[in-house]
Amino acid sequence: MPLELVTLPCLSDNYAYLIHDAATGATAVVDVPEAAPILSALAERGWQLSDIWLTHHHADHIQGVAALCAATGARVTGAAADAHRLPPLDTALPDEATFLFAGHPVEAFPVPGHTIGHIAFHLPEARLAFTGDSLMAAGCGRLFEGSPAQMWASLSRLAALPPETLICSGHEYTASNIRFALTLEPANAALISRSERVSLARGEGRPTVPVPLSEELATNPFLRAHLPGMKAAIGMPLAQDAAAFAEIRARKDRF
Template sequence: MPLEIVTVPCLSDNYAYLANDPATGATMVVDVPEAAAILNALAEREWHASHILITHHHDDHIAGVRALAAATGARVIGAAADAHRLPHLDEAVAPGDTIRIGMFEGRVIDVSGHTIGHVAYYFPDAGAVFTADSLMALGCGRVFEGTPAMMWDSLSRLAALPPETLVYSGHEYAQSNARFALTIEPDNPALISRANAIAEARNAGRPTVPTTLSHELATNPFLRANLPGVKELIGMPGASDAEAFAEIRGRKDRF
């Protein structure tokens, strides 16, 4: 039976995720911007949170962790490297570690750059990766604590996952990200089509996540910084991949 994943809008533009294993009833929550929205979503489905997975320490991802853990008794899991900035962890994990939610095994991936100690959670049997503020739909997180080279390495790790992987990111930024992406590759037909689909989805009030890694590889300028054609378009034909990524990230910061 597949892992059933539900997108929960929180705050103004955040997403949390519920993932339920029907075979065991185990339910994980990935990030908790606020507890009330998640408790309501759990109650609607008659699911009980057994695990809370934290991706990084920013308040819009952890503000509701203590309240949700107190209400449900869920086991809180987060990165050992970030533990000093997270709510109390029942399990501190490191990149390469595995975690089990019911019948599903997940792998912890280091995606530092946006913050140091940011992790993603990849569940191969579910074909899903929870990336929060690392890889996003048509974008990536701003580099606050790491370096552009560090962020490029993190995105490269995610880009190496199977292309059919579903990417569950932490915010609804796709429409603004699409506008920026078109300044980098204005003639990319896949990007033009995707930008139109995103506009249609947002006009209808639908979320743009999850996306697929294959869509990101075809349209996301931050994952395409290694391509000679993209380097030509940004005027850096001889640049390293990390240098090209840094230029694109800088342009997005000023966009």
């Protein structure tokens, strides 16, 4: 039986994700911007939260953890390298870790850039990847702590996942990200089509995440920095891939 995924809007533009295994009743949440929407969704479905997985230390991803733990007794999992600035962890993961969630393998690995200690969770059998503020819908997170080279390496690792993988990212920034992407590739048919679908979804109040990795590969400028056409578009035809990425990120910061 496949895992059930629920996308939960939180705060003004954050997302948390519930993952539920009907066979065992196990339920995990990825990131906890606030507790109330998560508790409401659990009660509505009659689910009991067993696990909390944290991608990184920023307050808008962890500030509801204490209240959620108090209400549910869920176990908290995060990066050992960032344990000093995460809520208390029941499981502190090494840099490369594999564990089981209700019999489903979960791969946790570092994706530094937005923060140094950022990690992603990949469930290969379920074709899900929880990327927080590393790879985002049509974008990537700002480089608050890491270098462009680190973020490019992180995005390259995520880009190598199977293309059918659903990318579950942490914010509703898609419309703004697409507006920027169109300044670089105004004739990209896949990007134009995505822009129209995103506008429709947001007009109807629907989330624009998760998104298949295949769509990100076709439309996300940060995953396309290595392409000759993208390098030509930014006036850096001979640039190394990481340098082209750094230029695109700098332009987005000014956008």
